[in-house]
Amino acid sequence: MRIHTTRRLLGALAVVSALALSATACGSDAADGGSGSAGPKDVAAALAKGGKVTVWAWEPTLKKVAEDFEKKYPKVDVELVNAGTGDKQYTALQNAIAAGSGAPDVAQVEYYALGQFTIAKSVEDLAPYGAQKHALDFTGGPWNAVHQDKSIYALPMDSGPMAFFYNKKVFDKHSIKVPTTWDEYVDAARALHKADPKVFIANDTGDAGATTSLIWQAGGRPYKTDGTDVTVDFGDEGTKKYTATWQKLLDEKLVAPVTSWSDAWYKGLADGSIATLSTGAWMPANLSSGVASASGDWRVAPLPQWTKGAKASAENGGSSLAVPKAAKNKELAYAFTEFATTGAGASSRIAQGAFPATRADLESKAFLDTAFPYFGGQKANQIFAESAKNVGTDWSYLPYQVYANSIFNDTVGKAYVSPTKLTDGLKAWQDASVKYGNDQGFTVNK
Amino acid sequence: MTTTLTRTPSATTATTAKRRARRPHTPLDPRPSIPLTLVTGLVLVYTLLPLAWLLINATKDQKGLLGSFGLWFADDFNLWDNVTRTLTYDDGVFVRWLLNTLLYVAAGAGGATVLAVLGGYALAKYDFPGRKAVFAVVIGAVAVPGTALAVPTFLMFSKMGLTNTPWAVIIPSLISPFGLYLMWVFAAEAVPKELLEAARIDGSGELRTFFTIALPLLTPGTVTVLLFSMVATWNNYFLPLIMIKDPDWYPLTLGLNAWNAQAQTAGGEAVFDLIVTGSLLTIVPIVAVFLLLQRYWQSGLAAGSVKE
Numbered sequence: 001m002r003i004h005t006t007r008r009l010l011g012a013l014a015v016v017s018a019l020a021l022s023a024t025a026c027g028s029d030a031a032d033g034g035s036g037s038a039g040p041k042d043v044a045a046a047l048a049k050g051g052k053v054t055v056w057a058w059e060p061t062l063k064k065v066a067e068d069f070e071k072k073y074p075k076v077d078v079e080l081v082n083a084g085t086g087d088k089q090y091t092a093l094q095n096a097i098a099a100g101s102g103a104p105d106v107a108q109v110e111y112y113a114l115g116q117f118t119i120a121k122s123v124e125d126l127a128p129y130g131a132q133k134h135a136l137d138f139t140g141g142p143w144n145a146v147h148q149d150k151s152i153y154a155l156p157m158d159s160g161p162m163a164f165f166y167n168k169k170v171f172d173k174h175s176i177k178v179p180t181t182w183d184e185y186v187d188a189a190r191a192l193h194k195a196d197p198k199v200f201i202a203n204d205t206g207d208a209g210a211t212t213s214l215i216w217q218a219g220g221r222p223y224k225t226d227g228t229d230v231t232v233d234f235g236d237e238g239t240k241k242y243t244a245t246w247q248k249l250l251d252e253k254l255v256a257p258v259t260s261w262s263d264a265w266y267k268g269l270a271d272g273s274i275a276t277l278s279t280g281a282w283m284p285a286n287l288s289s290g291v292a293s294a295s296g297d298w299r300v301a302p303l304p305q306w307t308k309g310a311k312a313s314a315e316n317g318g319s320s321l322a323v324p325k326a327a328k329n330k331e332l333a334y335a336f337t338e339f340a341t342t343g344a345g346a347s348s349r350i351a352q353g354a355f356p357a358t359r360a361d362l363e364s365k366a367f368l369d370t371a372f373p374y375f376g377g378q379k380a381n382q383i384f385a386e387s388a389k390n391v392g393t394d395w396s397y398l399p400y401q402v403y404a405n406s407i408f409n410d411t412v413g414k415a416y417v418s419p420t421k422l423t424d425g426l427k428a429w430q431d432a433s434v435k436y437g438n439d440q441g442f443t444v445n446k
Numbered sequence: 447m448t449t450t451l452t453r454t455p456s457a458t459t460a461t462t463a464k465r466r467a468r469r470p471h472t473p474l475d476p477r478p479s480i481p482l483t484l485v486t487g488l489v490l491v492y493t494l495l496p497l498a499w500l501l502i503n504a505t506k507d508q509k510g511l512l513g514s515f516g517l518w519f520a521d522d523f524n525l526w527d528n529v530t531r532t533l534t535y536d537d538g539v540f541v542r543w544l545l546n547t548l549l550y551v552a553a554g555a556g557g558a559t560v561l562a563v564l565g566g567y568a569l570a571k572y573d574f575p576g577r578k579a580v581f582a583v584v585i586g587a588v589a590v591p592g593t594a595l596a597v598p599t600f601l602m603f604s605k606m607g608l609t610n611t612p613w614a615v616i617i618p619s620l621i622s623p624f625g626l627y628l629m630w631v632f633a634a635e636a637v638p639k640e641l642l643e644a645a646r647i648d649g650s651g652e653l654r655t656f657f658t659i660a661l662p663l664l665t666p667g668t669v670t671v672l673l674f675s676m677v678a679t680w681n682n683y684f685l686p687l688i689m690i691k692d693p694d695w696y697p698l699t700l701g702l703n704a705w706n707a708q709a710q711t712a713g714g715e716a717v718f719d720l721i722v723t724g725s726l727l728t729i730v731p732i733v734a735v736f737l738l739l740q741r742y743w744q745s746g747l748a749a750g751s752v753k754e
Contacts, residue, residue, distance in 0.1 A: 266716060
């Protein structure tokens with residue numbers, strides 16, 4: 001018993017000194033986080049003791065991970081709850097945190113939404129639990145999204161480096177070349193729609209995630225956050241590149257007025273009337289389950305470029321697992337988070353079709369050589385992995401991006417249904433975002 | 447052209463005249479009206495079209511659902527396969543949701559009916575101080591939509607630690623101001639005061655009088671209230687939505703919505719075929735109940751409308 005205690009003390013000491021070493025100027029951060037006693041050893045102790053972890057997530061691959069976790073730690077009971085997807089869940093989470101009861105121990109949070117919870121300090125800093133040791137396990141983009149200075153607010157679960165999905169059958173039928181630049185994309189859009197008026201190169205009714213991702217790829221960095229100082233500027237070069245091209249598509253009515261994820265969208269993807277998708281690498285799972293009938297028609301290519309010959313990419317979607325401050329058993333919550341995002345948990349999720357945020361998996365030969373029957377046997381992961389490497393750096397979302405995205409259609413959306421120009425729509429979005437931010441106590445554009 | 451124009455009106459008048467001669471139209475046997483028939487026909491089509499769509503599309507697999515015309519069958523018939531898959535998908539969670547819904551309906555709507563019958567009878571047949579106040583409260587409560595009360599109810603239940611349990615759905619469902627009002631009005635008409643007085647004179651206690659004399663007379667009203675609360679609880683979406691986060695306690699409405707949301711997220715599995723079949727299975731019990739109880743509630747609606 002005594003030996004055990006001593007070893008535990010030594011272990012804790014080792015952790016503390018390691019953290020003190022790694023933390024240069026603001027070493028107090030680590031000690032402040034959590035109850036002060038939290039550390040890897042406590043995580044191990046909590047696992048041995050057992051208990052219940054409630055996980056709010058909508059990701060279907062986590063089911064298997066939860067089973068595996070329970071098998072490995074029989075005393076732990078993982079309760080997986082689908083509390084809604086995306087903003088529905090964030091609202092529920094926010095409410096549960098505000099109400100002081102009912103918050104889960106672990107929550108799935110997309111990268112774009114994480115800022116909202118970190119700035120409000122409603123998620124636990126995972127660094128004291130030993131999360132720092134995973135810094136190099138994850139790819140740059142996702143890791144950049146979950147940490148700030150020495151604090152780690154979540155562990156990346158998956159990522160969405162962008163790629164270009166196209167319906168080869170449709171392109172072949174009209175003998176149109178697959179675009180490699182956005183200018184060629186506009187030409188292809190015209191050619192396709194002319195060859196068959198029912199066919200559109202893409203669907204778009206105004207989607208905040210897609211727009212910001214393409215601005216990201218074009219080199220635009222409209223959002224900058226430094227503590228509570230926030231800048232919103234949709235006037236930079238990257239944004240201009242995006243609006244110039246997309247405005248052409250809107251003016252000539254070359255995009256289908258179909259909202260993504262609706263059943264009409266799935267129908268369009270199945271019958272070829274929506275011929276391409278520029279989206280995250282998680283899309284194959286959705287294609288094979290939702291558009292099974294078009295299996296073999298689709299292929300993957302690198303995202304069209306803003307400059308010929310460039311290799312720029314961006315992220316679209318992707319989510320992390322965070323531990324709310326209100327969690328009842330934070331040590332167990334961290335243990336599950338770590339299990340699900342690294343090692344065996346990550347591999348199990350990849351095997352089920354998730355797209356990894358872990359370097360080791362992205363670089364593994366087995367992963368790169370996986371042939372996708374859906375894409376006619378194409379080794380699509382090679383394109384995705386290449387894209388993951390080329391994701392533009394320094395991107396950040398607003399600390400209240402969930403709100404900003406919710407008003408996208410009231411502002412930028414007008415460009416899709418009225419003569420309003422995209423530039424004006426983005427300006428209106430910017431103004432609304434600035435106003436909201438200032439009302440919430442941020443210092444925006446000052 | 448001209449001949450037709452001149453002939454048609456006269457022909458119509460002739461037939462109408464002939465009909466009129468044969469069988470005079472009375473208020474009880476009104477003359478058939480073509481515009482009215484047309485409008486009714488349109489409404490009928492409008493009402494039945496979604497149902498037809500549901501029936502037809504429950505026979506398609508996902509491929510057929512996305513690839514074929516909505517109001518006609520696809521090449522293959524997958525209804526039985528769809529039903530099996532709906533009932534077994536995700537470890538048979540649909541069955542669990544069905545049982546949850548049955549629990550909420552039995553406890554919630556059943557309880558609401560019992561309370562409404564007891565309360566309505568008491569308000570109609572007993573004179574006690576504060577009766578007017580109760581009346582005002584009930585009428586006021588009918589005017590407040592349940593949706594407006596949902597959030598305060600949530601906060602209250604959250605404080606009591608009842609959210610995420612079946613109680614959070616059952617307890618609010620027990621309160622049906624409309625049912626109470628209906629039973630009150632019905633009891634006032636359907637149970638003659640003289641009958642109750644006769645029973646009292648014969649020495650029957652109040653409880654016995656209620657169960658043996660009043661209750662049978664109240665049956666049509668009771669069934670009506672039961673039916674209304676059953677349908678309301680069966681279809682209830684908003685209350686469970688804010689109260690329940692644990693899928694194990696979802697009613698069918700929330701469960702089907704959760705399946706639908708699966709298609710709207712990265713990495714989620716689209717199961718449109720199961721949603722359509724699930725929706726069909728969801729309405730079957732309520733349609734059956736409606737048909738079985740129809741004769742009771744029809745007579746219930748008519749009661750009290752005619753002075754005998």
